[in-house]
Amino acid sequence: MSNRKAPLQAGEITAGGRSFLLRMGEEDLGEVYPGMVRYSVELWEGERMLSAFRTNSFEYAPTMAYGAKDVAERTFARWERDLAADPQGFLEGITTLESAPVHVPPGPPAVVVIQGSPRPGGNCSLLASWVADEAQRQGKDVQVVFPHDMDIHPCIGCYQCYNTGTCIYEDDMTSVLAAASGCRLLVVCTPVYTNTVPAGTKALLDRFQALHASRTLDQSQVINASGTLGRLPPIKAKGVLMSVAGRRGKENFTCVSRVVGAFFSLLGIGAEGPILLDGMDEIRDVRTIPGLEERVRESVRNALKRDQK
Numbered sequence: 001m002s003n004r005k006a007p008l009q010a011g012e013i014t015a016g017g018r019s020f021l022l023r024m025g026e027e028d029l030g031e032v033y034p035g036m037v038r039y040s041v042e043l044w045e046g047e048r049m050l051s052a053f054r055t056n057s058f059e060y061a062p063t064m065a066y067g068a069k070d071v072a073e074r075t076f077a078r079w080e081r082d083l084a085a086d087p088q089g090f091l092e093g094i095t096t097l098e099s100a101p102v103h104v105p106p107g108p109p110a111v112v113v114i115q116g117s118p119r120p121g122g123n124c125s126l127l128a129s130w131v132a133d134e135a136q137r138q139g140k141d142v143q144v145v146f147p148h149d150m151d152i153h154p155c156i157g158c159y160q161c162y163n164t165g166t167c168i169y170e171d172d173m174t175s176v177l178a179a180a181s182g183c184r185l186l187v188v189c190t191p192v193y194t195n196t197v198p199a200g201t202k203a204l205l206d207r208f209q210a211l212h213a214s215r216t217l218d219q220s221q222v223i224n225a226s227g228t229l230g231r232l233p234p235i236k237a238k239g240v241l242m243s244v245a246g247r248r249g250k251e252n253f254t255c256v257s258r259v260v261g262a263f264f265s266l267l268g269i270g271a272e273g274p275i276l277l278d279g280m281d282e283i284r285d286v287r288t289i290p291g292l293e294e295r296v297r298e299s300v301r302n303a304l305k306r307d308q309k
C-alpha cells in the first residue's frame with residue numbers, strides 16, 4: 001500500500017566499538033489519504049533494525065508551525081548526536097524491537113457480534129442473542145461485544161496509528177480489534193439514535209481506524225512504539241447490519257446504513273443484505289414480528305455458508 005522512496009538522509013556512526021546506520025526515509029501514502037506522507041528514522045546495526053521513529057503529515061493540524069518532515073529531520077539530527085556522544089545511554093533509552101511487547105491474540109472467535117444498544121435486554125440485544133445462538137448451532141465460536149459497558153476512548157484523530165499500526169490508547173478496544181481481525185462474520189446490531197448509531201457504538205467503529213492503518217505497514221516495518229498491540233492481519237470477514245428504528249419508514253436507516261457501510265468498506269469487509277426494522281416505537285418488541293427470528297437465523301447461516309465457498 002505504501003510507496004517507499006530512496007532515503008532522504010543516511011549516516012554511518014561508529015561509537016563504543018559498534019557500527020550503526022541511521023536512515024531517514026519517506027513514503028508516499030497518497031493511496032490511503034490524498035497527500036499523506038510518512039517519514040521514518042531508522043537505526044540499523046548490520047541487518048538488524050534496532051529502533052524506528054515514524055511520523056506522518058496527517059498528524060499535524062493546519063495551524064501548527066512545523067510538519068512531519070521537520071520533526072523527522074530533527075529526530076535524525078538528535079539521534080545522530082546522542083548516539084555518537086553516549087551510545088550505551090542512547091540504546092538504553094529507546095524502544096528496541098526486542099523490548100517492545102507484542103500482543104499475540106488468543107484464537108479469535110469465528111463470529112463477532114457488536115450489540116450496539118446501551119439498553120440491555122432491548123431489541124438489539126434480542127437480535128444479537130439470535131445471531132449468537134445460531135452461530136453456535138453452526139459450530140462457531142462467538143464473541144458478543146457491548147460497547148456501552150466497555151472502556152473505549154473516542155478516537156482523537158492523532159493519526160499516530162499510521163506510524164505504528166496500533167492505537168495510542170490501550171483500553172478495551174485492544175481485545176475487540178484482536179477478536180474482529182480474525183473473525184469470519186461481523187454482525188453490527190444497532191438502534192437508530194438521532195438518525196445515526198449511539199455514541200458508544202460510534203466510538204467503537206471509529207477506533208477500527210487502527211486496523212485500517214496497520215495495513216499501511218509491512219512486516220519489516222513493525223515496531224511497537226506504543227507498546228500495546230502487535231500489528232493485526234486484515235479482516236477477511238463478511239459483515240451484516242441489523243438495525244431497529246423507533247419511527248416508521250426505511251428512510252430512518254439512511255444514515256446508519258452509510259455509517260456502518262463506511263465502516264465495512266474501510267476494512268474491506270463485504271457486506272451481506274441488512275435487516276432493517278422500523279416502527280419499533282409501536283411494535284416495542286422484535287419477538288412479536290412474525291418470522292423475524294428465523295429470518296435473522298437464516299441470514300447468519302447464509303453468511304457463514306458463503307464464507308466456506
Ligand SMILES: Cc1cc2nc3c(=O)[nH]c(=O)nc-3n(C[C@H](O)[C@H](O)[C@H](O)COP(=O)(O)O)c2cc1C
Nearest residue numbers: 117119122123124191192193194195245246247280
Ligand atoms: C436518544 C435516542 C434517540 C433516538 N433517535 C431516533 C431516531 O432518530 N429515529 C428513530 O427512528 N428512532 C430513534 N430512537 C428510537 C430507537 O431507535 C428505538 O427505541 C429502538 O428500538 C431502540 O433499540 P433497542 O431496543 O435495541 O434499545 C431514538 C431513541 C433514543 C433513546
